[in-house]
Amino acid sequence: MPHLDFTQPPFDVLSAAERQSIKKNTQVRYLAKDEILPADDLQYFYVVLKGHVEQLLDGTFVTSYLGNDHTAHLNSNDWFDSRRLPKPMPEDGLQESNLQKNIDKSELITPYQFRAVEDTLLLQVNGTTIDKLSAQNHFVRQLLSENLPERLKALQLRRSGQHLDAASSASDDPQEVQQIMLQPVIDITLLPVHIVDADNSLYQAARTMTEAGLKHVLVRPTDHWQDANSSDRTLGILTDNDICRAVSDQQNPATTPCQNYASFNLRTIDADDEIGDALLTMTRYRIHRLPMIDTHGKVIGVLGQSDMLAHIGHHSQLISIEIEQATDLPSLATAVELIGRYIRAQHQNGIKMGNVSRMVQTLNAQVFTKLWQLIVPDDVMENTCVIVMGSEGRGEQIMRTDQDNALIIRDGYDHPELAKFTDTFNQHLADLGYPLCDGNIMMNNPMWRQPLKAFKAQIGTWFKNTEPMHSIYLSAIFDGEYVCGDESLLIQVREHLKTAHRQSDLMFVRQFARAALQFGDINQWWQKLVPLLGGKPSAYTIDLKKSGIFPLVHGIRTLALEHDIFSDPSSKGRLKALVQTHALTQERADTLLEALEFFMAQRLSVALSTDNKYAKEVDPTTLSALERDLLKECLAVVKSFKAQLSRHYQLEIG
Known part of the structure; x- marks a missing residue:
C-alpha cells in the first residue's frame, strides 16, 4: 500500500476512511528516461514522487509535472489525471450541425502523451477510486474539476480555511515516502x-x-x-x-x-x-x-x-517492490524480514491494530503469491487457487505463526508434480519463518489439496458429522481468503458453504457455537486481577487467545454462519454485515471489534518484547494501570458476549 502525503492537495481534504480507500488502490510506477506512458495506462491519476514528466499533445509540449526533488518545498509533488482529454472546439467557432452532434467526439480527440524527461517514480492511483472520492467529497470534486470556476471556488474555500475540517487529522500520519526519498x-x-x-x-x-x-x-x-x-x-x-x-x-x-x-x-x-x-x-x-x-x-x-x-522498510509500498522483484528464496526472505520491521514501526507509531493487521495480510499474500509463482508453471497457476485460512485469512494475523493454507484445483485438471509443488511451498514458507501447522491444515495434506468437486463433497460431510475436528475444519474453510490463481474456485466453495449450511441439521449452528464457550471460566477472570489492586504481585497470566481472541472470533463467525454471511471472512467484515442484517447493533459491533483489536495489540506487544513468537499470554503485573484497566474492560466485553451467545443458542456456559 503506497503512502500519499495527506498534508498536500488534493489529498488533504480526505477523511480517515477516504484516505484508507485511496491507499488500497495506489501503487508505485517507474518510468525510465524518455519512456512514454502507454495507452493502456492513461486511466490513472498520477502523483510525481520523484523526477520530471512532460505532457505533450501531438508531439507539442503542453506542460511539465515535477517531483519534490525539483521543487523548492518538501512534499510539493505535482499530480495529473491522465484520463483528461483536450477539450474539442467546434470548427471555426460555428454552431455544430445535427450530424456533428451525433458523432462521438472522444473518438476524434487525440489524447495527451506523458513522457519521462528523466528516470521518474510515480504514485499511480486507480481512476475509479478518484471518481468515487470525487462523488462523495465535494472538496475533492472541486479540486479535480475540469471546470475552472469550480477549481477557483475550491481555492477560495482553502484560503478561508473551510476545507480544514475534512483534514483535521491528516497531519497525524507517519512520515511519508516522499520525505524518505529525499534523505541522503x-x-x-x-x-x-x-x-x-x-x-x-x-x-x-x-x-x-x-x-x-x-x-x-x-x-x-x-x-x-x-x-x-x-x-x-x-x-x-x-x-x-x-x-x-x-x-x-x-x-x-x-x-x-x-x-x-x-x-x-x-x-x-x-x-x-x-x-x-x-x-x-x-x-x-x-x-x-x-x-x-x-x-x-x-x-x-x-x-x-x-x-x-x-x-525505509516501514513503508509498505517499498516492501511490495522488494517482494515483486524477488527472484529466489533468499531475496524473498529479505522482504519477509522487512514486514517484521514494518510491524514493529507501525506498532511503535501507535497505528490502529486493525489497519496494521490488514496491511500485513496484504503483504503476506504478496509473499505467498510470489513464492507460488517461483515454484509452479503457468498452467498450474491458471488451474488452481491458493487460499489462506484462520487468522491469516481473516486478516487478523500479526506475527508469523502456524501456516493454514489450501489448494483448490479445477475439476478435470491434473499435474504429475502437484504434490511435490505443495510440499515445496509449505517447506519454503517454513524456511521463511512461517511455521508448519501442527494440525497439518496445509496444502501438502491431500485433504487440503483437492479438486473443486471433491472439496464440495468434503464440506457436505463436515456439516453432517458432529466430530469436533469437523467443526475445526469448517472454521478454517469459513475463514478462507484468496491469495492467487483462479479466484472463481474460492467463490464457488463459498457458495457451496452457503448451500451446505442451508441443507444441514437445524441444530448444527447451536453445536458449532459451543466452541466459543469452552475456554476458561469467565467468572474467574477478575480474580486474577484483584491482587494487583492491592499492590501485590500476581501469580497468574492471562491467555489472550483463549480468554479473549478466540471467543470473540468464533462467536462472530457463528453468528455470520447463522445469517448466511460468507463473502468477507474478516471479523470486521462479518460485524458490518451482522449490523446490516440487524443481528447486532452498531454500538455492539464496534465494541466487539475494539476489544478484539486490543487483544491483538497486546499479543503483538508481548511478541515484540519477548522471544515468544506465539505470544498467547500476558502477565498483568507487566502492564501499566491504564492497560490493566483496558484489559479488564475488554475481558468484561468477552464475558458479556459469551453470555449473549449462551442465551441466543440456549447453551450452558462451561
Whole structure:
C-alpha cells in the first residue's frame, strides 16, 4: 500500500476512511528516461514522487509535472489525471450541425502523451477510486474539476480555511515516502569496503568474503594504479554467485583470477545523492549493491539493497517492490524480514491494530503469491487457487505463526508434480519463518489439496458429522481468503458453504457455537486481577487467545454462519454485515471489534518484547494501570458476549 502525503492537495481534504480507500488502490510506477506512458495506462491519476514528466499533445509540449526533488518545498509533488482529454472546439467557432452532434467526439480527440524527461517514480492511483472520492467529497470534486470556476471556488474555500475540517487529522500520519526519498544515502548504514586485485584467485576472494562476513568483494583492475587520477568508479565487483558460477564451469578456484568472473563498469552512487536516486538505479538496472563514492572519487562503502530497504522498510509500498522483484528464496526472505520491521514501526507509531493487521495480510499474500509463482508453471497457476485460512485469512494475523493454507484445483485438471509443488511451498514458507501447522491444515495434506468437486463433497460431510475436528475444519474453510490463481474456485466453495449450511441439521449452528464457550471460566477472570489492586504481585497470566481472541472470533463467525454471511471472512467484515442484517447493533459491533483489536495489540506487544513468537499470554503485573484497566474492560466485553451467545443458542456456559 503506497503512502500519499495527506498534508498536500488534493489529498488533504480526505477523511480517515477516504484516505484508507485511496491507499488500497495506489501503487508505485517507474518510468525510465524518455519512456512514454502507454495507452493502456492513461486511466490513472498520477502523483510525481520523484523526477520530471512532460505532457505533450501531438508531439507539442503542453506542460511539465515535477517531483519534490525539483521543487523548492518538501512534499510539493505535482499530480495529473491522465484520463483528461483536450477539450474539442467546434470548427471555426460555428454552431455544430445535427450530424456533428451525433458523432462521438472522444473518438476524434487525440489524447495527451506523458513522457519521462528523466528516470521518474510515480504514485499511480486507480481512476475509479478518484471518481468515487470525487462523488462523495465535494472538496475533492472541486479540486479535480475540469471546470475552472469550480477549481477557483475550491481555492477560495482553502484560503478561508473551510476545507480544514475534512483534514483535521491528516497531519497525524507517519512520515511519508516522499520525505524518505529525499534523505541522503549517507544516512544509511553502509557495508564495509574490501578490495582484491583482479589477478587474485577466486579462492583468495572467497576467503576475504568469509572473513568479512560479506557476499561480495570489490575488484581492483590491473591498470588501476597506473593512472594517478584513477577513480574508484573503475572498480569491479565479485559476488558469491560469481564464484558459484565458476565452480559450475569446473574452474579451479585456486588458479582462476577474479577478473575472469568479476563485473566491471559498475553503477555507483555519490555520497550526497538521495535515497530516491539509489532506489531508481537499483530498480532500473536490477542490481543489489551500489559502491558509494566521495568527492575525491574514492569508495567509502557499499550500499546494499537490503540495508536501504531496511532503512525505509516501514513503508509498505517499498516492501511490495522488494517482494515483486524477488527472484529466489533468499531475496524473498529479505522482504519477509522487512514486514517484521514494518510491524514493529507501525506498532511503535501507535497505528490502529486493525489497519496494521490488514496491511500485513496484504503483504503476506504478496509473499505467498510470489513464492507460488517461483515454484509452479503457468498452467498450474491458471488451474488452481491458493487460499489462506484462520487468522491469516481473516486478516487478523500479526506475527508469523502456524501456516493454514489450501489448494483448490479445477475439476478435470491434473499435474504429475502437484504434490511435490505443495510440499515445496509449505517447506519454503517454513524456511521463511512461517511455521508448519501442527494440525497439518496445509496444502501438502491431500485433504487440503483437492479438486473443486471433491472439496464440495468434503464440506457436505463436515456439516453432517458432529466430530469436533469437523467443526475445526469448517472454521478454517469459513475463514478462507484468496491469495492467487483462479479466484472463481474460492467463490464457488463459498457458495457451496452457503448451500451446505442451508441443507444441514437445524441444530448444527447451536453445536458449532459451543466452541466459543469452552475456554476458561469467565467468572474467574477478575480474580486474577484483584491482587494487583492491592499492590501485590500476581501469580497468574492471562491467555489472550483463549480468554479473549478466540471467543470473540468464533462467536462472530457463528453468528455470520447463522445469517448466511460468507463473502468477507474478516471479523470486521462479518460485524458490518451482522449490523446490516440487524443481528447486532452498531454500538455492539464496534465494541466487539475494539476489544478484539486490543487483544491483538497486546499479543503483538508481548511478541515484540519477548522471544515468544506465539505470544498467547500476558502477565498483568507487566502492564501499566491504564492497560490493566483496558484489559479488564475488554475481558468484561468477552464475558458479556459469551453470555449473549449462551442465551441466543440456549447453551450452558462451561
